[in-house]
Amino acid sequence: QPADPPLPRALFDTMSASLPRPFPGYRINHAKGVLYEGSFTPAPGAAALTTAPHLQSTPSTLLLRFSDAGGVPDVADTAPSSAVRGLAFTFRLPDGTETDLMCINVPVFVTKTPQDFLGLLRAGAATKPGMPQPTPVAQFLDAHPETKRFVTLPKPVPDSFATERFFALHAYKVTNAAGESRFIRFRVVPEAGAAYRAADATAGLPPNVLFDELETRVAMGPVRYRLLAQVAAAGDPTNDPTQAWPEDRPQVELGTISVTRMVPDSATAERKVGFLPNRELPGLAVSDDPFLGTRAEVYGIAFPARQQ
Numbered sequence: 043q044p045a046d047p048p049l050p051r052a053l054f055d056t057m058s059a060s061l062p063r064p065f066p067g068y069r070i071n072h073a074k075g076v077l078y079e080g081s082f083t084p085a086p087g088a089a090a091l092t093t094a095p096h097l098q099s100t101p102s103t104l105l106l107r108f109s110d111a112g113g114v115p116d117v118a119d120t121a122p123s124s125a126v127r128g129l130a131f132t133f134r135l136p137d138g139t140e141t142d143l144m145c146i147n148v149p150v151f152v153t154k155t156p157q158d159f160l161g162l163l164r165a166g167a168a169t170k171p172g173m174p175q176p177t178p179v180a181q182f183l184d185a186h187p188e189t190k191r192f193v194t195l196p197k198p199v200p201d202s203f204a205t206e207r208f209f210a211l212h213a214y215k216v217t218n219a220a221g222e223s224r225f226i227r228f229r230v231v232p233e234a235g236a237a238y239r240a241a242d243a244t245a246g247l248p249p250n251v252l253f254d255e256l257e258t259r260v261a262m263g264p265v266r267y268r269l270l271a272q273v274a275a276a277g278d279p280t281n282d283p284t285q286a287w288p289e290d291r292p293q294v295e296l297g298t299i300s301v302t303r304m305v306p307d308s309a310t311a312e313r314k315v316g317f318l319p320n321r322e323l324p325g326l327a328v329s330d331d332p333f334l335g336t337r338a339e340v341y342g343i344a345f346p347a348r349q350q
């Protein structure tokens with residue numbers, strides 16, 4: 043029996059093997075995406091939470107990538123397999139200081155741990171059409187109620203990327219100038235308000251309906267979102283992205299995201315772009331959520347693998 047590869051490698055390999063065929067040069071997940079430029083203006087209250095330099099008073103430039111889930115670059119925006127949409131972005135201050143946020147449009151993740159995520163991917167790979175019940179996936183779902191919950195969460199198609207909400211899911215530890223630390227979760231809320239299409243109103247829409255709409259909308263003027271920090275209360279779990287914190291936790295305004303321009307050569311440029319969920323700064327640290335480190339290692343394998 044050959045030894046199991048390390049977890050990040052096993053995750054990357056299992057995800058790659060689950061694609062219908064290889065798509066060289068593309069991301070193996072969130073393969074369909076477009077880059078935009080923008081800016082971030084911090085809100086006056088952000089500094090009360092953290093000394094992180096991008097959350098003081100100086101605006102940052104942003105490089106953002108909107109994406110659909112899955113490893114198929116021409117998936118339809120209305121396909122159920124693409125419904126977990128992504129928004130990842132890099133903040134860049136004038137002095138070159140950078141950090142990233144990687145968000146999805148669902149407030150929780152599908153598994154409690156990276157090991158469980160590998161278990162789910164492997165169960166998926168082992169499940170073949172026509173197999174008798176309970177299939178490996180059905181067995182996994184029965185043993186993991188949090189995964190079953192995620193799978194059954196409604197994931198409606200938004201009117202627009204500009205009417206979708208995004209969540210960075212993991213807890214981060216922020217520290218202010220007085221040395222007070224808190225755990226927060228970042229979320230991105232559209233200024234246009236969240237708005238979705240009825241499930242029976244998506245048939246027949248063009249495959250790039252959301253990306254085309256975003257291009258048209260941004261060409262007419264900036265698309266804006268608010269960046270918020272949901273602040274944990276004592277006892278809120280910091281190591282489990284399947285457990286949302288109660289909605290009545292305080293939400294602190296961190297600033298305004300403005301999406302101003304599509305990157306003209308996005309299809310080429312996106313290959314040289316990668317994001318990480320664990321880029322710490324003074325006043326901004328990772329929590330004990332095991333996904334943060336494991337994901338960074340997976341992305342460290344994935345980025346070079348798509349450079350040929």
Ligand code: HEM
Binds near residue numbers: 107128159341
């Ligand atoms: C162990 C769990 C996970 C694995 C194995 C995984 C794997 C991947 C891989 C391989 C990519 C392509 C990366 C690249 O080529 O640069 C990717 C992209 C992405 N992932 Fe994950 N992921 C995980 C969890 C998450 C979570 C929890 C989130 C949300 C907070 C997330 C959000 C994203 C986003 C937004 C992208 C697209 C980034 C871009 O536009 O470049 N992932 N993921």
